[in-house]
Amino acid sequence: MILEHAILDVVFGQEQxxxxxxxRATAVIAASRGFGxxxxxxxLEQPNRYVLLVxxxxxxxxxxxxxxxxxxxxxxxxxxxxxxxxxxxxxFERILVR
Numbered sequence: 599m600i601l602e603h604a605i606l607d608v609v610f611g612q613e614q615x616x617x618x619x620x621x622r623a624t625a626v627i628a629a630s631r632g633f634g635x636x637x638x639x640x641x642l643e644q645p646n647r648y649v650l651l652v653x654x655x656x657x658x659x660x661x662x663x664x665x666x667x668x669x670x671x672x673x674x675x676x677x678x679x680x681x682x683x684x685x686x687x688x689x690f691e692r693i694l695v696r
Contacts, residue, residue, distance in 0.1 A: 599634060601690040602652040602660055608680045610646045616680040623676045626669050627652065632659025650685075657689055 608616045620638060627633060634653030641647040654660045664670050678684070 599692060600654045600657050600660065601692070602650070602654060602687060603690060604650040604685045604687045606648040606650055606681060606685050607683060608646045608648065609682050612680055613640075613646055616648075616677070619676045619680070623673050626673050626676070627664065630659070630664045630667065630669055632656055632663060660689070 624636060627636060632655040634655060636653075637649075637651040639649050639651075641649070652660070654664075664673075
């Protein structure tokens, strides 16, 4: 499993609209090949900041499969206009679970 990690800074004042759009966008990503699970969490100290955690079977399921798909275009249209600045995305592999 690969863990995608993204910090999402949403334009201040648009948090509610973002969360509603994200609710719709989850069906888009969940139907993608290699998708495992998704978590979206809101920061307590900065309520317009979120962390997105998505599990993928392989790195390529995200970087090639999802990002190269029509589904990604729908995801982009639903969500990308909320971000300022655009999120940085990193991928992690599990080393230890306890």
